[in-house]
Amino acid sequence: MEHIDEEIARLLLDLGIDKANLNWTTRVTMILAILLVSYIVTKLFRHALIPAVRKITAKTKATWDDYLFNDDMLHSFSRMIPPIIFYLLLPFVFDGYPHVLAILLKACLIYLIVVTLMLIRSFLKSIYEISSEHEALRYRPLKGIYQMVLLLAIAVGIILIISILIDQNAATILAGLGASAAVLMLIFKDSILGLVAGVQLSANDMLRPGDWVTMAKYGADGYVLEVSLTTVKVQNFDKTITTIPPYALVSDSFQNWRGMWENGSRRIKRSLYIDMTTVRFCTGEEVRNYVEKGWIEAPEEGGEPMVNLQAYRMYLLAYLQKNPKVNHDMMIMVRQLQPTPEGLPLEVYCFADTIEWLKYEAIQNDLFNHFIAVLPRFGLCIYQHPSGSDLARFWAADNKNV
Template identity: 45%
Template sequence: MHTIQEWITERLTDLGLVNDAASQLDNTIVLLFIILITIAIDYTCRYIFLGMFKKLAKRTKNQWDDLIVERKIINKMMHIIPAILVYILVPFAFPPEEFPKLLIFLQKVCAIYIIAVSLRFISASLNVIHEIYNQKETFKDKPLKGFIQIIQVTIFFIGFIFIISILINKSPVTLFAGLGASAAILMLVFKDTILGFVAGIQLSANDMLRAGDWITMDKYGANGTVIEVTLNAVKVKNFDNTITTIPPYALVTDAFQNWRGMSESPGRRIKRSINIDMNSVCFCNQEMLDKFRKISLITDYIDGKEEELHRYNEEHHIDNSIWVNGRRQTNLGVFRAYLVRYLQSLPDVNKELTYMVRHLQPTETGIPIELYFFSSIKDWVPYEGVQADVFDHILAVIPEFGLSVFQNVSGSDLRNLTFRIGNK
């Protein structure tokens, strides 16, 4: 390269240029020549290596190589090569004994550029790693993005320290040692980041939260699906399509409800009661029992129960002339038996989990009859449909058992009562 520089100087001097001007001009020409060489090498490397990698990616069934091509990871890596070549060759254009300050300046620019391009390449590579692992079932619901972000922040911080050390001509070790004294200030500045990182580790280690989980957190107005877990925020898409952002450490320090257990279980619970008017409860006479026998779900129940009660009353010499004596069926008891068999007949009720019909404490609004069972359908919309169908049927069938639902008096009831009194 030095021989080329002398040859260029001789040619420029022969053209009549002053020797000093020729010397400066030939340095510039050599620099341009170096730049042209590095650009040519850059395009050649990208054409050869990128072309080979694209052909290889098409032949394989792996997705990671396709992502590398789509995210232009090879291109970002190749940008480092020309900067390294310029850094190595620039002393030939500007020798240190002639242009020490200019050479140091150009090499600093090259070094900073190499660090910046390297940081960009590493960051893009980490994003590709996150995408690859996010597509795997075992890692799909893990909060990997927070860990990727903390690695990126650490790498960029180290890169920034190296750039500062180049600009001020200090060793990076000296700068890192100086940061120890300002650790308290750094902890204050990066408090949320540090807390988020620690909280992310706790959430992941204890499997408390995954992307895709349905969570409820009233304090932050969150009721929806977790769409993203990052270093500084957990994004929840609520069912009204709004987005709620929660600090990760809030999920560790405060209480929240995760519905994942319900989603992974074989059924989703339905627990609802209907208030029966206590005045409509009575013993079953023979006419009522004959009517109930015609209901296919409880035919065997009526016959079996009557036989059991008849045997009991005979053994204890009960006087059947008074209904209070002995044991007798009630319309409410028959209704409860019907509800149990009705739940057993529904294909959407999980029979392996608990299902029952029970009394709750009577109140001034009647006797609450609670249905407790699990729907095998867990998706929200069809689940609500199953629940509505069950209670639609119950409300319609209650009068068939001589019972009535308790309901407070409304304005229309008072108007009807007034109209009847007026007609009399």
């Protein structure tokens, strides 16, 4: 710094300007000259150097330099030129006015800190765009981490500005803030919890933008739009937006459907409630009829008589195993559940070969339409509570008999 001062003083002395003997006219002229130099250097940087850098980055095969040296980043860097020039040249204009010079130099330093923070913001934005294009980092919730780094940079910048204004060392201010750490932690509680939760979500790969998540506690059922420092935005299927604190996703339970999307299959798990009064043994003729139609395999001779519910279950299992819209690489099962007052649940468990919602519902509907329609052929009935029309029909039948 002293070497630069000496060189500039020698240059001014060669021009006939002695910084010890400056009148106000010369000072004003030099201030205007400093402003002009700052303007010219900034314009040369923006209109000469920036296009040259852009041309160089455009010729490279890598894409990271296109984001790192984008217009926002380079323009943020150009904003640092004026305060640096002011800080170097103002001492020669106000050499005899130490108080004025001290105020102006403080203003230059504060200006430099502000534009440095803007540069850091642009740099973090570029890094985020680069990570969004990277295959391994694209689906990581890194936005919250970048926001926390920017928040820390802003906090350090504010401390430096305060230290400049009160002429104190930044370390002294930090020591004073240590005493009020509890208050700061209370103020920034959500941000701190959000940062810790964001690191856990990213490290454990629990959540990615684009995942379908369900969290009944917060009424969330849809796709993750954004994972930031303080909120996770979920667009529900009715197009409403639900915001969830990131730490809630770590402390509470939520359902992530990503595995279903990666597998390419969606589970079908639905029960038919059978009227238990219709469950009975099959006749020999019925068994032969089922075997001839290929609905079931022939039972062993001398074994227990076949029950119509057993034959129906075997039929459903064979139907699912032959259905081309069912994923045969996943589990296929038809089982009885615990009897209930509403009947005997016969659960169908399989996976559709698609994850598209409309196609999935169509496959599920087709399966159960068939299962319900074929049920009477096995002498079985679906249980349902009697309705008003049922009671009216029975009452009419009784009156007719009377």
